Amino acid sequence: MSLELSHVRKSFDSFQALKDINLSVGPHDFVCLLGPSGCGKTTLLRIIAGLLQADEGEILFAGQDLSQMPPRSRNFGIVFQSYSLFPNMTVRENIGYGLRIRREPADRIAARVDELLHLIRIPDMAERFPWQLSGGQQQRVAIARALAVNPRLILLDEPLSALDARVRNEMRHEIREVQRRLKIPTIMVTHDQEEALMLADTIVCMNNGVIEQVGSPQALYHAPKTRFVADFIGLSNLLPPDWVRPHAPEVLEANPPPADASDWLLCVRPEHIRLEADADGPAIVRSATFLGNLCRMTLHWGGMDLQVEQHAASAYHEGDRVRPVINPAHGCWVAA
Numbered sequence: 087m088s089l090e091l092s093h094v095r096k097s098f099d100s101f102q103a104l105k106d107i108n109l110s111v112g113p114h115d116f117v118c119l120l121g122p123s124g125c126g127k128t129t130l131l132r133i134i135a136g137l138l139q140a141d142e143g144e145i146l147f148a149g150q151d152l153s154q155m156p157p158r159s160r161n162f163g164i165v166f167q168s169y170s171l172f173p174n175m176t177v178r179e180n181i182g183y184g185l186r187i188r189r190e191p192a193d194r195i196a197a198r199v200d201e202l203l204h205l206i207r208i209p210d211m212a213e214r215f216p217w218q219l220s221g222g223q224q225q226r227v228a229i230a231r232a233l234a235v236n237p238r239l240i241l242l243d244e245p246l247s248a249l250d251a252r253v254r255n256e257m258r259h260e261i262r263e264v265q266r267r268l269k270i271p272t273i274m275v276t277h278d279q280e281e282a283l284m285l286a287d288t289i290v291c292m293n294n295g296v297i298e299q300v301g302s303p304q305a306l307y308h309a310p311k312t313r314f315v316a317d318f319i320g321l322s323n324l325l326p327p328d329w330v331r332p333h334a335p336e337v338l339e340a341n342p343p344p345a346d347a348s349d350w351l352l353c354v355r356p357e358h359i360r361l362e363a364d365a366d367g368p369a370i371v372r373s374a375t376f377l378g379n380l381c382r383m384t385l386h387w388g389g390m391d392l393q394v395e396q397h398a399a400s401a402y403h404e405g406d407r408v409r410p411v412i413n414p415a416h417g418c419w420v421a422a
């Protein structure tokens with residue numbers, strides 16, 4: 087079952103939070119809505135959930151128009167940033183809640199809850215209350231509660247942002263594994279690019295109420311189409327053609343800019359610049375940061391500061407003169 091959004095718009099008074107959103111989510115897709123704070127991610131998720139009404143546009147799920155369908159009839163599972171568990175109910179009661187209000191028989195509810203407790207790896211905690219659980223465990227319960235009713239679509243609004251880095255990382259793997267196993271289409275809001283790169287089949291990169299680019303994590307990293315995407319996902323060096331021409335002519339030759347060069351910048355990732363030791367080299371290492379296996383250096387070259395990453399073993403030090411070589415195979419042009 088797939089979700090199709092066309093020409094969705096939403097304003098709050100005179101502020102346009104979503105400008106013209108077109109998006110399709112395939113039947114097994116894990117989609118991340120990624121973008122900075124205020125770009126409209128949560129607004130879009132709430133419209134899909136039915137918690138907020140779009141001003142214009144069409145939303146179809148499995149070919150059916152959702153505009154007049156109340157949230158409960160949509161049968162979507164929703165997990166918010168704050169765990170929002172019912173504090174006076176045990177884990178078992180929380181997970182079974184949706185099934186109880188649908189008047190499922192008690193033995194079916196018990197069996198389904200047990201199954202989900204195993205799926206989310208907290209089989210022994212059924213009789214605890216939310217306050218007796220860690221943040222990560224509470225969020226597992228919230229996910230199980232959303233899954234209990236066999237949702238047709240899962241909507242996750244920054245579900246991991248309240249957790250510490252270690253638990254967050256562990257839960258990313260688990261969410262991905264559960265989604266792969268259940269094959270339920272999933273849309274997750276995040277402002278964390280690492281999370282989106284790790285989890286998503288498709289990243290929807292948003293900025294100021296518009297979708298800048300939709301694509302696989304690899305496509306967004308290796309072939310960003312706009313300056314915003316190149317900047318927001320990973321580190322990038324954005325080089326004007328007038329700078330590239332004298333400093334790296336071979337790159338221009340291999341990869342000429344599209345028609346009107348003045349509107350474009352060459353995006354070069356830090357790992358695609360190699361440094362050679364050269365006392366007469368045109369660049370100087372301004373700073374070097376040790377990152378374990380990698381060393382990240384800031385290079386001053388031709389009046390610009392560039393980010394370069396190399397294996398720590400072949401790194402240089404602050405003050406070293408070097409000759410940088412941009413790999414001509416890897417640059418891509420982005421709209422300035």
Ligand SMILES: Nc1ncnc2c1ncn2[C@@H]1O[C@H](COP(=O)(O)OP(=O)(O)OP(=O)(O)O)[C@@H](O)[C@H]1O
Nearest residue numbers: 098101103121122123124125126127128129130277
């Ligand atoms: N009910 C509302 N009334 C007025 N403005 C709103 C309302 N809800 C959201 N906005 C505005 O719409 C814009 C988009 O908000 P939204 O919550 O969708 O952003 P977001 O991308 O999810 O950001 P964050 O990552 O901070 O949650 C923001 O500028 C916000 O201030």
